[in-house]
Amino acid sequence: MRSTYGQLWREVAAAVGDRVAVTSGERALTYRELEREAARLAGLFRAHGIGRGDTVAIYAYNCPEYLSALFAALTLGAAPAPLNFRSRAGELAGLLAEVQATALVYPRSLADAVTAAADRTEVPELRLRLEVDDDAGARPAVPGAVPFDAPAEEHRPEIPDDGRLLLCTGGTTGRPKAVVWSVADLFEAQQYATYGTLGLPVPGTLEAAIGVASDAGTPHVVVMPLAPFMHGTALFNSMNVLSLGGTVVVLASPRLDAEAAIRLARDQLATRWIIAGDAVARPLLEAVEADAADAGPVLPHLDSVISSGMRLSDDVKARLHALGDVTISDFLASTEGGPYAVAVSGSADDLPARLRLFPGAVVLDAAHQEVQDMPGAVGVLGFRGALPQGYLGDPGRTAETFPVIGGRRHVVPGDYVQVLGEGYVELLGRGSAVVNSGGEKIYPAEVEEALLSHPEVTDAVVLGLPDRRWGEAVTAVVALRAGSAVTAGDLTAHVGRRLAGYKKPKRVVLREQIERSPTGKVDLRALRAQLTSEPG
Template structure:
């Protein structure tokens, strides 16, 4: 089943229930479905059909879910695009994803206009570009009144919601969702989920483990749960961006449960605003990005309590984090201000999973016990499943419902989605040690990707940006441990003798070309990297240089 068909059923069963709640846009289920239908009609009029892609260059807001819902109604594919991207990065992703329509807010006009200009032109070296850019649907968010005029041909979002979609219903469970992630060089690639497989993968997250037979076995049963008056509907605030699969899936799940998705009125992360919203809206669950969100929330909770005006966050019963470092220290600090909320740390990846969980409800649950999820296994070098009690080390894998693989990347698909005998596993490359009783210890990922604040940074693209400075002769970029962000981007840069280049100048150069989170937080200047004859840098020495520099 296509997810929008399920949401249609929920909307018909509880039309007056609130689906989306935010300062500027509150939608009940009937209104959400109606607006999605009208937007689907607009997308169809712009040439979007089953299998076509719609780019979402958006921060968290009501229109994000409306656009996903509208695309699903057509059997089309929404594409998550990082709203922190600069024009060059956005143009690349629009081109790679082959988006027919781009949905973006007016506050991001500068980057959108730059991307559209790049897409309409040929590069200096004659590299082919699409002859035409996608249709631009712009949301007036009022956050950048000085952003200038809308790009030529931009269509106002609200003006498009004129008529409901009345075309054929082509939806099916094999319809796709493309989640873009990065490759080892930073080039985005799409992980392909089918609607039916994703729904199967989310059943436990939706309905819990419970006793045998507790999971619903039909659409009717799912709708009955969503409309059950004795089952409180969740009110969920995604703090993490919807462009990340964890926040997106949790929002989709909330609509499936007949709950309410709560949005903030500003894309900038403001801990005080978050906590006021939890307090005033009586939010019951939220999605964060590990320490990067938890640590500032704790600081604000402490500040308010010390000032004699503590926040009331007693409504919270679940805090979810996925794909991001969330330390026991950070969890313990957060628990000081909570009353019974479950901290749910998911170890997953865009490529599939979940692979493992850690549940913490009180300080007595610390240190966190990371337990393999149902369907997760550990493989040895030959692909054989290791005994959970063996104490051995291997690669974490998942044998449950999973994506089809990467789009247009058969070799990468074969490496990550491994077939051993008659079983297909997804194994992104995390190494773990089995501790017995289903518990594991994470040892690290085999790739060099830096995961900072839930964002992936690929060293090659940052190194390329640094090398564009005329005084830079060499550069190496890597991740170092960071209390708040999990990892911080670090760089050791070799410059010409007599160069006056500074660390601040080079960091700014990266920021001019790439998203801000890709800028090195620690940068050390040296005369030479002293690479080996084979061209490799001594990474232990590089890390020591950064550590000694503070």
């Protein structure tokens, strides 16, 4: 089926208008109300000269207004561009320049960064700054900003089929890049995630898709994205649930309040969580386990957890399964495309869950020959299904990451895996992060896995640092449980009992915690610079 989200959502709203589409606990929007708010915003955008081909940047934490603004931009054929809400003024200015923003949606609590960023010379002229009043105390509105709820004539244009969506990379090794998705291609790429995960056939027409959403027999998915909407997994899965006529439960907060999240999930009968690995799952589990009672499960309606973006450990998966009859789908994907593989577990008995390649995923050797059917082979992951158009304004990098192989366009972001056979692979790490020590290639993910198998380790990052003798020295930054007496030497010995000697960290740095972005990423460039300046 070839369509766009805006067109389908408009039709779903007409079919199931009284059903709740988005709720944050305090504010709920039915499908009819969501569609009307999007139409009002589309009229507001049009009144300020924003339309087809423009970029609407969304610099906000998760909130209902986020999805309304997204819907409005898609309606107009403007490109929505989610931005990292933790970016400071200088970083925000770079992001606005990267996506060529002409409009910006943001909460008043982030007004200082918006004001400072807008004054920088590299930022394009913003025709509209749309400000959400998020009860930021006595903070005044930004001069010239337009209130998010400003009245405007509702506008429902014919929705173009060539709309785009811009998704920025994590920027862990430099300035983030904007990946350009055709909305129609993204819609096609997400059809398995939308329908297949529920055991439903993919509808062949727009009319059939509307029928699925309005059918009383379709499972009512109540999704709770606990990773930020700027994270593709959280955003795309929420968009997919709106296509099904389901409900998106939004924890409207700039940071994860685990106790509030559990209360909201319980009150709204959430059936699905979207998370980003252990960084999100661990505090949620601690809140659940603290609230657990012998009378029954805390979250009886939760039946699925979807994770992507960072490692979800087997220990955490086992604790998630202990919540009830929960299926965990741990995806290996990237901003540039995929998914490449998924590890699915239906209970703790399925652990450790192995990554299985998706249809369309391949493993390529150095000559770009496919080796996914050769057990023991090591290669980089590729994907040849529905793909983004490339990086905005960067044809050179686009050609490098999206090569044409055997006459077919692929995406090859650089993740190394080892082929296990029967469609299974083991993740070794991103090529740019592979450590070359004494001529041996060491994959950080493998060493991190060994470290995380220690019961006192809560997080770990492995990278290579310059070394006169070895070229690069394997270096581990490790977070331990509070009060742990484990030493760096203990951890090195622990790795040595599991891996070859040359893979053992030559340096272990102990920290209370490892700073990660809302998507679970570590700024490796900043960490490498910090560690290089510190005494060994």
